[in-house]
Amino acid sequence: MKMKFFELIAKMKTSKKTAGFTMIELLIVIAILGILAVAVLSAINPVEQINRGRDTGSRSDAEQLISAIDRYNAFQGYYPWQNGSSDDAYEVAWITDWDGDGIFMNNDSTCEVKDLLGAGNDISCVGSNELKVTFFSRIHGAGYNYLKVYHGPNASDSTYVCFEPKSDAFKTEAATRVTAPAVTPADYPPLAIGNTTDCGTGGNCVCLP
Template sequence: MRKLSQGFTLIELLIVIGVLGILASGLLAAVDPFEQLKKARDANNRNASVETLNALTRYYATHGVLPWQSTVVTCITGGVGAVFDPLRVSESGYPHAVVKIANTTSTDYTAAVNGCITDSVLADGELKSAFFSGLSTTLYLGSGSNTTAIVCYAPEGKALRNDTVAVQWSINAAGNSVAVGCTTAQKDAGECLQCFE
């Protein structure tokens, strides 16, 4: 008497596993995990930019001035204060002068800028004390008048770099001013910024 066996043969199972492997590799190639990591970093950098802008806005609401126009000693005296002189000029047009806010391990770190922000915005509790150590990118801080601040960052992901609405500012080669508009060549060179006012 023959016994009927129910189930799949080894060859059938291998074929199914092979097809699933091909589908999985195709999906992985379509998703591009490195681009997903860049998008995640862009989201964190966007949050840091908005958090900085909101902190500056709250500081302005409390004190009636932005930190670089206040009486905070580290923001206005000596060589430290000179770093912020470009931000104290009212500009009716573009480009706007910017200073860089960065993590202490970054090549863009400037003790004068971070010191002013620490002694003003952080001292008021508008930003957490660990804010600078958590920055993974350089933020560009600008001001076009006595009452406004602009905070920008350079997006890493292709999707945001090519977004014509979100990325609309360009930074000059010296990294000390931003202007409205961004060409394709600037996008390809990574010179475009997403800014918040």
């Protein structure tokens, strides 16, 4: 009877030892979980994802603005910064930070381009309603990644709308477009290349089209 009692005690001790984890095992598991967490966060990179979302929004706005300018030109026969079809001054050198302070006027300084593309402001500046007021409120807002408009001196030149890329993915895209073997269009905005002041640390703006 006494022998069976001691055997039972021994079995209980053995079962206690095998039922749980040792401190070393727990530390190893915690270390592995920590490594996995770091790897997942590195892969996801939340800051990069936020910046990429912001850049995607800027691209969408740039596409809308270019489309509005092209529609205005197709309907009116001239660009919104020109003073009519007889005005041969096509060039928009580089409208930097088209916000509330960087006002974009037409060539004779009578109307803002945003009024001509939008709802207008009075009889002298009749709007085409190509873009809503909310669009301009958004792109003029504080903290917005401001759009930059460029058009070369020739009638055949394309209209470009550019912005400073914030995400690594868009910085790479901007660099790829202007780096050999890519062929940069002859009418491409010169200030969109190697310009850290307007295009950020990468030096190259994302330009559409």
